[in-house]
Amino acid sequence: AQSVTQLDSQVPVFEEAPVELRCNYSSSVSVYLFWYVQYPNQGLQLLLKYLSGSTLVKGINGFEAEFNKSQTSFHLRKPSVHISDTAEYFCAVTLSGSARQLTFGSGTQLTVLP
């Protein structure tokens, strides 16, 4: 079975600073990887996904992530954050192929400070 580890439960950062949210996964077979964002009292919204191809994936709101198979990582980055990026971010993995469930990490609360 696959699993996901988000190493940081909380990440405070000042506005306009860069940020990296870390995600490592464990799986013995090929996987698809996702980052979701959850704003307060909202559902989860997809930021970006890696299915195949280029290991650098660009998503919405200026976020990007890089798939590193050798390190089994899929870290999320943004070069300059805004107050509006304050939210909880979840990394998720599913086995590649036909539909099956997403396994989520425990989440990282990003707080952007003025």
Place this chain on the structure above:
Amino acid sequence: DAGVIQSPRHEVTEMGQEVTLRCKPISGHNSLFWYRQTMMRGLELLIYFNNNVPIDDSGMPEDRFSAKMPNASFSTLKIQPSEPRDSAVYFCASSFYQYEAFFGQGTRLTVV
């Protein structure tokens, strides 16, 4: 498309009562998932359906929980009888094969 629609958005009920949560997936999606979110346990998959058939219900906490998907456009999650420890936000999500899951706004359940 209006996205995944869940109802109700909020539910407050007394311990021992039956609770039914409803979900309308995105049209054309063939997989549906029920998740529960709590501070202590994060996001947990309860059950998922593929083409209306339950594939994995190993996450359902106990027999008090049941889920059905009578057709491609509707699913329910029922808790009977409800207990205070069932208080959580319940999310429904749908997807088309292995592509990303789209989440509803969630139902915040409070059992008093």
